[in-house]
Amino acid sequence: MTEQYQPPKVWTMDDESGGQWASINRPDSGARHEQVLPVGNHPIQLYSMGTPNGQKVTIMLEELLALGVSEAEYDAYMIKIGEGDQFGSGFVEVNPNSKIPALVDHSGDEPINVFESGNILLYLAEKFGHFLPTDLAAKTRTMNWLFWLQGSAPYLGGGFGHFYVYAPEKFEYPINRFTMEAKRQLDVLDKQLAKTRFLAGDEYTIADIATWPWYGNVVLGKAYDAVEFLQAEGYTNVLRWAKEIEQREAVQRGRIVNRSWGEEWEQVPQRNSAADIDNALALKPE
Numbered sequence: 580m581t582e583q584y585q586p587p588k589v590w591t592m593d594d595e596s597g598g599q600w601a602s603i604n605r606p607d608s609g610a611r612h613e614q615v616l617p618v619g620n621h622p623i624q625l626y627s628m629g630t631p632n633g634q635k636v637t638i639m640l641e642e643l644l645a646l647g648v649s650e651a652e653y654d655a656y657m658i659k660i661g662e663g664d665q666f667g668s669g670f671v672e673v674n675p676n677s678k679i680p681a682l683v684d685h686s687g688d689e690p691i692n693v694f695e696s697g698n699i700l701l702y703l704a705e706k707f708g709h710f711l712p713t714d715l716a717a718k719t720r721t722m723n724w725l726f727w728l729q730g731s732a733p734y735l736g737g738g739f740g741h742f743y744v745y746a747p748e749k750f751e752y753p754i755n756r757f758t759m760e761a762k763r764q765l766d767v768l769d770k771q772l773a774k775t776r777f778l779a780g781d782e783y784t785i786a787d788i789a790t791w792p793w794y795g796n797v798v799l800g801k802a803y804d805a806v807e808f809l810q811a812e813g814y815t816n817v818l819r820w821a822k823e824i825e826q827r828e829a830v831q832r833g834r835i836v837n838r839s840w841g842e843e844w845e846q847v848p849q850r851n852s853a854a855d856i857d858n859a860l861a862l863k864p865e
Contacts, residue, residue, distance in 0.1 A: 603663050608677060614667025618685075619654025619851050626658050626670060627680035629838035631736065631792035631802070632696040636680045637850075638833030639700050639710070639788050644853070645829045648707050650686070655850040657837045697729040700785040710785045720779040724786035727767075732793045734760045740803050758809070761797075765814045768794055772816035787824060792834070795821035832856045 592606055618624055623640070627633040643651035658664040658679050665677040674681040674694035682699050684691040684706075693702045704711035712718045738757035742750060768790070771778060778786040796802040798811040798821050805811075812818065824830055835845045836856065844863035847855050 603661070603666070608675065609666075610668040610671040611663065611666040612668070614664065614669050616667070616669035616673070617654075617656050619656075621652045621654050621851075622684060622686035623651065623653035624683045624685065625653050625655040625680060625837075626673065626682070627655060627837045628658050628660055629834070629836060630660075630679065631732070631796060632678075633680050633837055634792035634834050635696045635789050636682065636699050636703075637836040638792070638830050639703050639785065641829035641833035641836075641856075642788065642827075643703065643707055643709060646709060648709065651703070651707060652852075653850070655836050657839065657848045659839075695729075697725055697789055700725070700789055704785050710783065710788065712779075712782060712784065717780060717782070721784045721786045724771075724778040724784075725789055728786065728789045728793065731764050735764065735793055735797070739805075743805060743808070744803050762809060765794065765798070765809070765811070765817055768820075769814040769816045772820045777820070783824075787820075791821065791824045791830070795824060799825060832860070835859060 616624075616626055625636060625640070627636060629637070637655060640651050640653050658670060658681075660679060664670060665674075665679060670681060671677055673683055673692045676694065678694070680694075680696055680699060682693045682702075684693065684702075693699050701711070711721060734757060738753070739761040742753040742757055746753075768778075775781065777783050778790060793802075794817060797805060797809070798814060798817050800806045800811075835841075836847045836850045838846050839848045840846070842863075844859050844861075847859045850856060
């Protein structure tokens with residue numbers, strides 16, 4: 580029998596724990612170095628990275644621009660989380676939790692700092708009056724699913740994704756534990772989407788914008804390379820929903836912002852105008 584791990588009476592940090600993010604993970608918060616954030620010409624300044632949480636906000640902004648909301652024009656600067664940019668003094672001033680995305684709205688008398696991806700979506704929806712119903716019942720359904728996503732996605736990303744892809748070794752127990760939960764969540768979505776076109780009903784809302792970058796990317800094979808492992812083809816309603824949203828022009832534009840990986844046409848590390856996305860997409864093969 581292998582020797583079982585026995586937790587010590589008092590936990591101390593193990594610098595040799597390994598894993599892709601070991602070099603930046605620490606048990607304390609706050610700035611680790613001085614780093615001033617760049618500021619562009621638009622009122623909305625986004626500091627992010629094209630992870631699922633980052634995609635939520637850039638998709639939302641591109642959806643608003645597609646509706647003709649010119650006030651939603653934005654500058655998006657890449658925060659390289661693998662290099663610790665989120666611990667720079669400027670970023671920590673905007674988001675003391677040192678997590679992307681973070682947004683600063685300079686349109687008023689005083690800048691407004693907005694952090695937590697779900698809250699940024701809510702802020703933009705309320706500010707511009709789109710993708711959040713005003714009817715109390717419909718709004719509540721939307722918020723139900725937005726909060727569901729914010730509570731569920733950490734199990735998919737920090738749980739399943741971490742142990743299936745990023746952990747230094749493959750460990751059976753956590754992979755089984757979080758795979759079970761990921762599949763349970765996909766089943767929750769599948770049963771809901773059997774009843775409605777979008778998560779909160781027939782209307783596309785911030786609940787869909789929040790959820791697609793996580794679960795849509797997974798079932799479409801764009802995250803964790805786990806389609807076969809999770810038997811994603813069995814979640815037919817999730818797949819139908821994911822494919823429909825994927826076809827939206829704003830989603831195709833927003834998902835490639837603040838990225839420096841993938842195909843050349845998928846990389847827009849910094850966005851200061853629509854032309855930055857246009858130029859990247861022009862490289863996409865026919």
